Amino acid sequence: MIIPVRCFTCGKVIADKYEQFKREVRQGDDPAVVLDRLGYNRYCCRRMLLSHIDIIDNFMAFATTEGVEQR
Amino acid sequence: MEITILEKTEHNIKFILEGMDVAFANALRRTMLTRLPAMAIDEVLVIENTSVMYDEMLAHRLGLVPLTTILEDYNLPDKCDCEGKGCSLCQCTLTLEKEAGDEEIMVFSRDLSSQDPKVVPASGDIPLVKLAPHQRIIIEAYARLGRGVENAKFQPVATVAYKYVPLVTVDKSKCTLCGDCVEVCPKKILRLNGNTLATQNTLDCSLCEACVEECEAGAITIDSKPDSFLFKVESTGSLPPEEIVVKSAELLKERVQVALDFANSL
Secondary structure, eight states, rough: OOSSSOOTTTOOBBBHHHHHHHHHHHHTTHHHHHHHHHTOOOOOHHHHHHTTTOOHHHTTTTEEEEEEEEH | OOOEEEEOSSSSEEEEEEEHHHHHHHHHHHHHHHHHHHEEEEEEEEEOOOOOHHHHHHHHHHSSSSSOTTTOOOOOGGGTTTTTTTTTTTTTEEEEEEOOOOOOOEEEEGGGGSTTTOOOBBBBTTTEEETTOEEEEEEEEEEEEEETTTTTOOOOEEEEEEEHHHHHHHHTTTTTOHHHHHHHHHHHHHHETTTTTEEEOGGGGOOOOHHHHTTTTTTTEEEEEEEEEEEEEEOSSOOOHHHHHHHHHHHHHHHHHHHHHHHHOO
């Protein structure tokens, strides 16, 4: 749904660097280089960022905010 | 026991521990991992949550946010005078109130306002939830001290690992300078330097012995230094890494003393 706060395997906090990772990869940097720069050396943490797909925006398309105001 | 610090940054520490056996090194590692207390959010009161994320998921994310800890300031709930009910000596309240305007916003861990200025999220950039226009969350969270044995969110460390200190020796009389070992070494420990085979950064050696297998002349031997360990401690940000090591050693000493006292009373 949204980037997990910590790495599933080792427990290192990964969520705080996700935005930066995404931005730098979008700018055309090599993901491997970006991960090294951010200090993610283990493959457990690297796969967390590499393989994540954010789908919270898809959920938000179905948000029911109007109903709340009426209640 | 002797400790040589090799590298120290804000969240990491690397050191060599000498003159101790595996049992002690592992006990120290496990103490850091499971016995040293740290603050984490344990109970969450969701007053309002109109976001797309379920309350449970949000509470789980809040629990995983590492909080800066001052060990002296709080009691462990089971050792507190309130008998674990939760008082100002063993609990800290954090509140989160956020409402999106006409545009969607991201709620970050920095939006958590703490009752105690010393207990705050170690990193303010952790995204907690995204709010669509006009969605709102009002949350009250209670943080307390806990140990890693109970839940991994209380661990003050991400990883603690130790390995043997590698000793790489090259027998110059047997070496044919073929350079095969230089190619095969994944950590680039070996290097051909003119007409000698030199070693560099030997502490990086993973003891894989690929070079020993490759070397037909049998000139390379990989050994480990007896009773020495190379420790790598990585903090989540709740406690500084050097404090983790020192406090864990103290805790281990106390626990050994308890065991000894019990054994002597038999």
